[in-house]
Amino acid sequence: MLKDFSEYIKDFENTLKDVFHQRYDIHQFSKERGLPVVVLRDIMAKAPLSVAIPENYGGRGVKVNECLRMLSAASYESLPLSLTFGINIALFLEPVAKYANESVKGTIFKRFLEKQNMGGLMITEPDFGSDALGMQTYNEKVEDGYTIKGTKHWQGLTGMADYWLITSRGKSANGNLNRDIDFFICDVSQPNQQITVEEYYDNLGLYMIPYGKNKVDVQVPENYKLEPHSSGVKMMLDVLHRSRMQFPGMALGFIKRMLDESIKYCTERVVGQKKLIELDQVKYQISTIQSSYTIASAMCYRSSTHSGIDHDLANSGIEANTMKAFVTDLMQDAAQTLTQLSGSKGFKMENIGGRGIMDSRAFQIFEGSNEMLYTQITEMIFKLMKRKKEFNIYRFLKEFNLTTQSYAYFKDYIDFSVDIDMKQRKMIDLGKVFSRIISINFVLDMQDKGFRTDLITNCVELLKLDVSNLINSFHSKNTVIQIEDYNENSQWYNFI
Numbered sequence: 001m002l003k004d005f006s007e008y009i010k011d012f013e014n015t016l017k018d019v020f021h022q023r024y025d026i027h028q029f030s031k032e033r034g035l036p037v038v039v040l041r042d043i044m045a046k047a048p049l050s051v052a053i054p055e056n057y058g059g060r061g062v063k064v065n066e067c068l069r070m071l072s073a074a075s076y077e078s079l080p081l082s083l084t085f086g087i088n089i090a091l092f093l094e095p096v097a098k099y100a101n102e103s104v105k106g107t108i109f110k111r112f113l114e115k116q117n118m119g120g121l122m123i124t125e126p127d128f129g130s131d132a133l134g135m136q137t138y139n140e141k142v143e144d145g146y147t148i149k150g151t152k153h154w155q156g157l158t159g160m161a162d163y164w165l166i167t168s169r170g171k172s173a174n175g176n177l178n179r180d181i182d183f184f185i186c187d188v189s190q191p192n193q194q195i196t197v198e199e200y201y202d203n204l205g206l207y208m209i210p211y212g213k214n215k216v217d218v219q220v221p222e223n224y225k226l227e228p229h230s231s232g233v234k235m236m237l238d239v240l241h242r243s244r245m246q247f248p249g250m251a252l253g254f255i256k257r258m259l260d261e262s263i264k265y266c267t268e269r270v271v272g273q274k275k276l277i278e279l280d281q282v283k284y285q286i287s288t289i290q291s292s293y294t295i296a297s298a299m300c301y302r303s304s305t306h307s308g309i310d311h312d313l314a315n316s317g318i319e320a321n322t323m324k325a326f327v328t329d330l331m332q333d334a335a336q337t338l339t340q341l342s343g344s345k346g347f348k349m350e351n352i353g354g355r356g357i358m359d360s361r362a363f364q365i366f367e368g369s370n371e372m373l374y375t376q377i378t379e380m381i382f383k384l385m386k387r388k389k390e391f392n393i394y395r396f397l398k399e400f401n402l403t404t405q406s407y408a409y410f411k412d413y414i415d416f417s418v419d420i421d422m423k424q425r426k427m428i429d430l431g432k433v434f435s436r437i438i439s440i441n442f443v444l445d446m447q448d449k450g451f452r453t454d455l456i457t458n459c460v461e462l463l464k465l466d467v468s469n470l471i472n473s474f475h476s477k478n479t480v481i482q483i484e485d486y487n488e489n490s491q492w493y494n495f496i
Contacts, residue, residue: 068249075253092119205358248299374431
């Protein structure tokens, strides 16, 4: 019988503390590439990925709240470890649980539970980046299954994963590639399914996770193809949106660690006969991390009830993009704040704030850069406004299902109409505004369940200030563009 989850997660947290702070030196191996085998063995012995395996296959049941708490527990100690779990959970195990042929699930889940196997997802290609629909990796039907050929890169767990989900496009008899996307399971332990790593990347952060360039030339059985409920593109959106809605789990533990370290350091550090914590600016800086903690908590609460594999998230782009973009911006801000508060100590390699700056920076880029996601939020909302013929932001948000409680807090800033034909830089500003107002709605939903009021009050005030600044930026006349051949007449010493 499985342990009660509260007991299970407490035991796992204690294991992480023991592994990272007693048995091994986290500061030492966080500077090195990869995670030592003995460290990973001790952590995986607790079967953390069981949270993403269905009960009828021996797992804990793919309950979102358990997945998020597992991710948070890991990211409090190590953001790369949490991302390793996040890749396995959201980009492999959950898609397999939802879309894989029943004949292959048993073996896969058994190996994850008993042999600590890992899995990842291959979408991105060197020449196409975020343009997933333009991918050139292709598949062809053969007698015993499918052949898949192409090149993928920036896959987390490159050369380390035992399984891969590989995206590709079907190739027709005339050589053209289909518009739809197919997903295939690849088991690298099987003949004709090995992935060739052509290059390992020297990634700037997240040292524990190997990234690289992968050559795909494999043949997989027919039942290794995922079975979409409608189209492959909608299946991909469902998978990616679910993954983005689990970013708050990774973010929460990381932000909490930044908060706890900030409070600890500023309480102990004395400058000019005063503790740092007594300074007004320091109090404000710590309050911003507390606000981020509140927002990430609210997103986890929302995700727990809306992002399970029983939900179809293909059309949940506004909500998913809001969570991913905003919470990863908050992660970076929290790391920057701790590093600043730590003074010269923040510049040490072993400082968790300084290291957190680089580790969290990647979160703002992968699975869609935040600028792109904020733009998409605005585009999607503009489509809804156009459909309703309502271009006043305040009046639209008053009726919008993701802002039913929060819209009123921002009337002074958003009671104006927009021309939906605007430059991207303005769309990014508005996307950020929408993400803040939607996030406050998540916070207010959580308040109704008893979350402490003082944290919520501070959070609302800080986000009102944030929205005010963003709206000022939106209304400003910003027509600055790149100047070509800028070197001409721009060398200062020529004018002396």
